[in-house]
Amino acid sequence: MRRRSDVRITPTTPCGMDLHQGGMGPQGAWTVSLDGQRKAALEVGRTRLLVAGAIFLLAFLAVGLRLADLALLSETGEPRRAATPSAAEALETQRAEILDRNGQVLATTLPTSSLYADPQKVIDPQGAAMALARVLPEYSVASLQAKLSLDTSFTWIKRGLTPRETARINRLGIPGLDFVREERRFYPHGPLLGHLVGYTNIDNVGQIGLERSFDEVLRGRNEPLRTSVDLRIQHILSDELGKAMREWRGIGAAGIVLDAQTGEILALASLPSIDPNAPETIPDDAFLNRATQGVYEMGSVFKVFSTAMALETGAVGLTDGYDVSEPIRVGRHRIRDFKPKTGMLTIPEILLFSSNIGTVHMTMAAGTEAQQRFFRRLGLLERPSLELPDLAAPKLPPIWREINTMTISYGHGLAVTPLQTARAMAAVVNGGQLVPATLLKRSRGERLVAEQAMSRETSQKMKWLLRLVVERGTGGFADAKGYRVGGKTGTADKLDPNGGYAENRRIASFLSAFPMDAPRYVVLAMIDEPKPTEYSHNYATGGWVAAPVVKAVVERMAPLLGVEPLAGETFDRHEQGQPLAIPANLAGRHVASR
């Protein structure tokens, strides 16, 4: 609001001199100029106003900027979780799940509460202990009271409470007790996969099995670990092995089902089993995983590899034969047959009737070097690779003499794990490729790194021979109708702790593959120390003990895995044990003179 007046105020110099007109203006108006005290006061007021205005301006500017910043630029304080959670996604846990090949849960982590006490805050240790003992009956009042009277500020009472226990302890309202939310590993299938999956300790650190070998992986991610194991096959294998172990009063058993083409392990059982949900109850002698950590002299099962070796090196052909009437004498040793035959046996017959003498003859025709080379190519002389901790290395003879070559040819003097045996068998039947065994599910179309251990022709011949053993030889009890099982029995004497071989302690095994026209699965069953029964005419051999296990396993698993049974293939059992009408080309090779 300007004041209207006639007075024109014009700029003047400090001494009152008008800078424009000087003296009187044209309209005769006066130039008024202020000076002295009043002017000074006015000047001060103006300066203060300016300063105050500038401060206010700055302050408003700051507020405005902050407003713009809050409204437009920053999103702090907004809950950002809105995007992440979804009910379909898996719960974040400290340790990932382990699944079987079909997605069944083998190991998972469950949220639980753990109870701890701060004894210094507990007012009445005796009363609290008595109340607690009523909820936790496995603890005595005395032990609880001792814990609650400790001179520390922290002590665990019980870890891994059930939700019901948690609620009841909460209701007691004892001061000084508190819960910690923890996670506990849970194994829904318990002893079925005890050795394979393993277990963790209370702090969720893997102790044995897959839990240990994949400890870091499982802890680092939330994605489940998908194994190659098929829960159903594992159950079948372990069920049948358990039945056989009880029937023959064995001290243990082991079994493997292996995919012959991909090397995936579908089932791996070791009995007696262990319960991963209660690791403290496991007896010490049950920890051994017989399939991967136990080394055994496999016995006649090795004749499969010896025969393959002799055929591969060309030392013998299918129509060659040897005289097996006479035991072989080497130094003070004598190599005999379990059921001696007389006369000449062809190569198929030697395998069919499991003749030690014949196998030694054909191995010696190939030589020690060839045997070592071939067994090395089959992975029988080195520690196998698998995703399990503490794999056993095979036990080789310190010096590989001629006598070792002879005994190893029929499975004594070289101790290997059942895993290696099954893997070598896969190579024998799948066209000669040694595929690395694995416990992880292979992805579709995955390229396999496999070594050619033998030629396709040898593999083809071996398939025929192995089928023959089951059709007409010692493996008759393994003949699952329609599924073309082929395999080889094995009965090995166990080593006596006092030296030499024990008389009545043996390992009965059966190494097989099916269907033999295009083998898909290798099945190995092994019973430790079976006792002969009257029913078996006092035999406890691989053919009596382990072959029926394989038959039952194959009959149960084949429909699940879509193996088509074929008609035909039946064979008159009365002919069993009769020599085959195979034209023999008897060169009369002898090694007995060596």
Next chain:
Amino acid sequence: MILRWSTLFWLGLFAAAVGLLFQIAHAVEDLEGRLRATQEQIHRDREAVHVLRAEWSYLNRPERIARLAERHLQMMPLTAPNISRISALPPRPEDMEGRTFAEGPPPPPRRPAPELAGWRAQMPQAETRPADTPDPIGDLVAATLRPAAPQPVAKTPSSGARETAHAAPRNPVTGAPLPVRPRFVSESR
């Protein structure tokens, strides 16, 4: 002089803005509360799903399923003769074109397993199945086509007074008695 229209207008706008701001702030707070509650619910649900998955796996233990199936279901293990190909099935009655069983039906096409045949041929001692030996799948087909021959009534060991009261269950095609499984006391409710 002090209360001009423009002042009133700005004051009104200010009041409206304040009111709107309060309402929005309140609505946001409410939504945030609901969001938090929903998130908690999702977390609880996920935890429950997780625990239930473990429980589902626990209840699906193969040995438990086997035990329950044995107890409650009349099922038998699937054996090789039970499995066949569609092409190995006998022709349907309407495809028989008036031919009767007595004249003999057209032989069902049977696939001779090409790989197996080839594999056998390569072997030095390829075997052929003797004519008289049983053939699990072929026999099943043959039995289906043959007119139902009078079958001896099988006396099953478990057949008691109750079993003989009404006829044993029979295969509708062949008339052969179906396998009888011994029942448990707990099942006969």
